[in-house]
Amino acid sequence: MKMNLERLRKGTLKMLILEALNDKPMHAYEIIKTIEKKFHGIYKPSPGSLYPVLKQLLESGMITIEEKDDKKIYVMTDKGKEAFEKMKNEMTNVFTKNNQYRKVVNQLFEIGLIIYNFRDKLNDDEYERINDIINGCKNEIEDLLNKLK
Structure with a gap:
């Protein structure tokens, strides 16, 4: 049984993006830096991995875009907050149970x-x-x- 590692990575990145946006709206570079800081520099998502996940989150209605000073600012929606809380609870259950x-x-x-x-x-x-x-x-x-x- 081969796991789809790319799907796993995207799912993890999805959660990390939502976690970053849960704190405040950010542009893509801020999201990358927030994730990098969380992992103390060990992991830093590339723009090539970040943007497809952002697009998926936009299409699913979990985030929206606001324009500010000619920059795209990503904002988590209520749907995104609900999804993030669900993911967080599932992770907590996996690690505590x-x-x-x-x-x-x-x-x-x-x-x-x-x-x-x-x-x-x-x-x-x-x-x-x-x-x-x-x-x-x-x-x-x-x-x-x-x-x-």
Whole structure:
């Protein structure tokens, strides 16, 4: 069973955008910087990933655009606020009701932080070795999960 990672990423980015806009209306650059700050520079969405999600949120009526000083300002609608609260509650339920799941996710996040902390010291060969280790781990997990079918 292959997960659609692109769909997962877009769903996560959708929530991050709504979370940013929940604080205040923003233009796209502010949204990117808000998300980057939340992740302490580890993750920064590109404009190429942000704009398709913004378009989807506009089409679904979760956000609107206001023009201010010739800039597009994205504003969350009531529908967007409701959707964000629902997503937030679902995430809270996932992380509080299943302690084992939370432990696994925390481990993955810690791996990301370790790599981030050494990012300037690693060469291409070391990155390749890390990538091989992670791919091996991913394959083992996928094999385990496929046995659950």
